[in-house]
Amino acid sequence: MSDTFLAAIAVRTRDMDGPPIAHTIAMRAAIAPFTVRIKKKSVMESGDYKVSDISLADFGRKELELAEHEMPGLMSARQEYGPGQPLAGIQLMGSLHMTIQTGVLIETLAALGADVRWCSCNIFSTQDHAAAGCVRGGTANIFAWKGETLEEYWWCTDKALTWPDGSGPDQIVDDGGDATLLLHEGKKFEIAFAKDGSLPDPATTDNAEFKCVLATIRDSIKKNPKRFHVMVDRMVGVSEETTTGVHRLITMADKGELLFPAINVNDCVTKSKFDNVYGCRHSLPDSIMRATDVMLSGKKVAICGFGDVGKGSAQSMRAQAAIVYVTEIDPICALQACMEGFQVATLDDIVSDVDVIITTTGNKDIITVEHMAKMKNNAIVGNIGHFDNEIQMEALEAATTRMNIKPQCDKFIFPDGHGVIVLAEGRLCNLGCATGHPSFVMSNSFTNQTLAQLELRKAYLEAGSVKSKSKYQNKVYLLPKELDEKVAALHLGQIGARLTRLSVEQAAYIGVKMNGPYKPSTYRY
Numbered sequence: 036m037s038d039t040f041l042a043a044i045a046v047r048t049r050d051m052d053g054p055p056i057a058h059t060i061a062m063r064a065a066i067a068p069f070t071v072r073i074k075k076k077s078v079m080e081s082g083d084y085k086v087s088d089i090s091l092a093d094f095g096r097k098e099l100e101l102a103e104h105e106m107p108g109l110m111s112a113r114q115e116y117g118p119g120q121p122l123a124g125i126q127l128m129g130s131l132h133m134t135i136q137t138g139v140l141i142e143t144l145a146a147l148g149a150d151v152r153w154c155s156c157n158i159f160s161t162q163d164h165a166a167a168g169c170v171r172g173g174t175a176n177i178f179a180w181k182g183e184t185l186e187e188y189w190w191c192t193d194k195a196l197t198w199p200d201g202s203g204p205d206q207i208v209d210d211g212g213d214a215t216l217l218l219h220e221g222k223k224f225e226i227a228f229a230k231d232g233s234l235p236d237p238a239t240t241d242n243a244e245f246k247c248v249l250a251t252i253r254d255s256i257k258k259n260p261k262r263f264h265v266m267v268d269r270m271v272g273v274s275e276e277t278t279t280g281v282h283r284l285i286t287m288a289d290k291g292e293l294l295f296p297a298i299n300v301n302d303c304v305t306k307s308k309f310d311n312v313y314g315c316r317h318s319l320p321d322s323i324m325r326a327t328d329v330m331l332s333g334k335k336v337a338i339c340g341f342g343d344v345g346k347g348s349a350q351s352m353r354a355q356a357a358i359v360y361v362t363e364i365d366p367i368c369a370l371q372a373c374m375e376g377f378q379v380a381t382l383d384d385i386v387s388d389v390d391v392i393i394t395t396t397g398n399k400d401i402i403t404v405e406h407m408a409k410m411k412n413n414a415i416v417g418n419i420g421h422f423d424n425e426i427q428m429e430a431l432e433a434a435t436t437r438m439n440i441k442p443q444c445d446k447f448i449f450p451d452g453h454g455v456i457v458l459a460e461g462r463l464c465n466l467g468c469a470t471g472h473p474s475f476v477m478s479n480s481f482t483n484q485t486l487a488q489l490e491l492r493k494a495y496l497e498a499g500s501v502k503s504k505s506k507y508q509n510k511v512y513l514l515p516k517e518l519d520e521k522v523a524a525l526h527l528g529q530i531g532a533r534l535t536r537l538s539v540e541q542a543a544y545i546g547v548k549m550n551g552p553y554k555p556s557t558y559r560y
């Protein structure tokens with residue numbers, strides 16, 4: 036963003052003569068709802084959507100309205116940017132858990148002018164009333180329901196990527212990178228097809244999910260062998276929500292394979308140090324309790340990984356008076372866990388003794404089938420990292436008999452009669468068994484998403500709509516720290532916090548500007 040733009044933000048965020056503007060906005064929101072008009076689409080009339088039950092729309096609309104009150108960052112983004120319609124005419128696709136909170140993000144992007152299509156990034160995470168509410172609200176074409184099959188999931192992703200005239204998105208909001216992956220793999224296979232007529236063959240992989248990706252691309256090439264080329268050419272950029280998706284993007288960028296610019300929203304301080312930590316601190320115990328109702332106090336809980344998600348998860352279990360163990364590969368995170376009073380151990384050492392085991396690593400094969408065979412009867416196993424491969428689910432299914440207890444809660448029974456209770460089939464338990472993070476923390480993450488989408492657009496327009504001249508090339512970028520501080524500032528008023536203001540002398544003494552940024556980019560929070 037231009038310096039003038041950032042300066043304007045800083046001044047507006049901290050009005051020196053009155054209360055900080057974030058405080059004023061939050062106060063206003065507490066008294067009366069915002070009244071930014073959103074241009075509606077005729078989604079229901081068009082039939083261009085798929086949700087599980089449109090009769091849930093009224094419930095969805097009520098919860099969307101309640102969530103707006105808890106999402107001051109998004110509501111002030113509507114207020115600030117809505118009148119200028121900076122995303123007018125932009126085709127914006129999202130692949131991110133279709134929850135109520137995401138609904139408020141979707142309606143914010145629509146309020147800024149975007150033409151939005153959306154799918155979930157997880158087969159279990161959709162809140163059906165949220166999906167129905169957005170369709171009824173006419174703010175987005177939604178393709179998502181709770182309990183999709185893998186085939187349906189990739190069908191939804193493909194539908195969300197495709198506008199009625201066959202064109203693709205200008206910009207994507209991604210979570211975990213599946214939409215980005217489909218465009219990249221699609222173009223790769225179209226190139227191979229043009230060269231030698233070969234089509235992707237789902238039989239070439241054992242991975243059930245990748246089989247669906249290959250089948251989707253094969254069917255697309257048969258209809259139009261240049262479809263993904265055209266979509267990639269149109270793309271201005273993607274903003275990525277989570278750690279695992281950012282890892283994928285960085286790997287592609289390092290190999291020179293990334294086909295459009297990406298903004299790493301995860302590593303905004305007001306995302307990863309809030310959503311990943313405090314969001315999981317709220318939603319992990321929520322998911323274990325909703326799924327099992329087991330008392331956690333006095334139980335032994337192992338948290339695998341002590342990064343951001345692990346830190347929040349471990350804190351939440353301690354708050355329940357559980358005895359908490361942590362496993363780590365990184366000596367720094369292991370030492371942090373020790374300093375917090377957690378016992379650091381290997382899973383092999385404690386696996387037969389613990390009652391609950393949660394993976395948070397973003398890595399694979401953390402809990403093996405051999406581990407699960409050694410666990411206590413009815414030990415609870417869950418994953419709060421992004422994908423479903425932290426727990427060896429396929430091997431577990433092969434070695435056990437499955438007893439479904441209720442949706443997203445199964446007992447897998449070994450031949451000796453003992454079994455483990457697995458949450459959400461090894462996928463994100465907080466979104467499968469509960470409703471994800473609460474609105475207030477998601478307002479931080481999603482305000483960053485909104486600013487990232489605006490930033491991608493702004494840079495493109497500043498470059499005269501010539502991508503090669505944009506300041507964003509096919510790499511992974513962070514948002515400026517000023518915006519991170521702005522996002523935090525927008526949430527202080529609602530919870531009654533009052534910022535201390537630096538004096539001119541103090542600012543000079545510690546070497547920062549009066550209006551921030553207050554920390555160097557190397558600061559770790």
Ligand SMILES: NC(=O)c1ccc[n+]([C@@H]2O[C@H](COP(=O)([O-])OP(=O)(O)OC[C@H]3O[C@@H](n4cnc5c(N)ncnc54)[C@H](O)[C@@H]3O)[C@@H](O)[C@H]2O)c1
Pocket residue numbers: 277278279280307310311314315339340341342343344345362363364365368395396397398401419420421422463465466472
């Ligand atoms: N469920 C949610 O709501 C939610 C929210 C945010 C992020 N995530 C996902 O959670 C995962 C973790 O995110 P994060 O931000 O905490 O990442 P992070 O990198 O901060 O933490 C991961 C930790 O796992 C450790 N680790 C890696 N391999 C390990 C192993 N074999 N054994 C033990 N520890 C190991 C790493 O050293 C690291 O400290 C990612 O997949 C991310 O996408 C989920």
